[in-house]
Amino acid sequence: MELAFERRGTGAPLILIHGIGHHWQGWLPVIDRLAVARTVIAIDLPGFGASPGLPEGIPYTAESLADAVESFCALLGVREPHVAGNSLGGYIALELASRGVVRTATALSPAGFWTRSELVYCQAVLRALRASARSMSVETLVKTAESRYLRAVSAGVLVAHPSRLDPAALVAATRALGEAAGFDETLESFGGLMPPAPPKSPITIAWGEHDRLLLRRQAVRAARWSGQRVKLLKGCGHLPMSDDPELVTRVVLGG
Template structure:
């Protein structure tokens, strides 16, 4: 069962309380999982038990997403604001330099955590900010349309659509290569998470400028990209490899932008290999 953890973070107005919901399973060396924009920790559900067979796995609802509270007043939803909050979360969880895996926004956060030395290893699945301006505008447009649809559709309509494979594809086909593999309940829950994500707009605005341009020479990095990623094409992985030349670049055949349910065994193996 997910747990709620409150802890103190620094803000321009002094210490503030943050509250983050997380799911923790297994035992061993800590492995923290970070989801993408508009999602929640349950995005990792298809791989959690596989990973937990070897690791102490902590899947986090990022601040402003899922069941976690918004960031405290005065803390922005950019890297400079979120990374110290994640550092404080690690301390509150009792983990020091965990391995971290992230998807999309979570992949970007994982890379930045590696750059500043807060983690032992990084696995980034389709991380953000390796796009061209045209690719960024396209991705942001798709995400904004998904958000608008999630907010416009009444919950009974979402539940009705989620019952059929075609409806699940309409709701989530932009991020999954195999949306029919998602259960109706999972699609309803993630549509609700997207609709209610209080950090969505500020996070999207924070990502509208800037690329990830830093090498990460002192931390093992794996970058993995689905061959059927419709949101952020896999050529962005080649750019990421140029920026971080020591990274291991892995193809995820048949996987979309959120690959965990498209091929759970493959994604789990990539994460475990990258964190060894």
């Protein structure tokens, strides 16, 4: 399947997968750092960012999105890449590892390790963020992003350090959230999401110390599922790429 993507660097291929409602630009704080050692290919999932939606009749689920990523890699001629994902993208990375089609997988605060109440909370927060993104005019959005206080209010649930967010990047990410055609169906599918089958490829799981969307205690369940310790990303929230690019780069390349 054809997807919008950004390619940089040289070396072994590394596919970067964003979370629900986001776009490939969410990886911008770390792309050039990663590109020193990898051929980085940051993608927009189907129905998100600039990518077309899934073909008619194919439902939006984590598994169907993983199918699309696997198909995209085959289209590019990329075999057994490294893969790293955040949130929904983290789940997809683990799903690809369970299929044994990637060399390694790194998952940053992956979805799917919640309790029922934690899932309901996550869906409610994401619906509220989506509604806010769709209701704001461009002028209001720009004013919000440029205000230190309003930026903290609007992005505080996703990042630990809203002051480190580039205002233009926040505007672009909010617009991507509001315009994502695949958002609603994908979010609804979370109700049936279970952890993937045991991985056939080496994996690394890391969790933001201050993750306010997928709460840090979910890392304990991820550790039980994987049979290994989950790395703690100190000082980071749900989107650690923005909070500490150097730390995320070390974790991804180390994985």
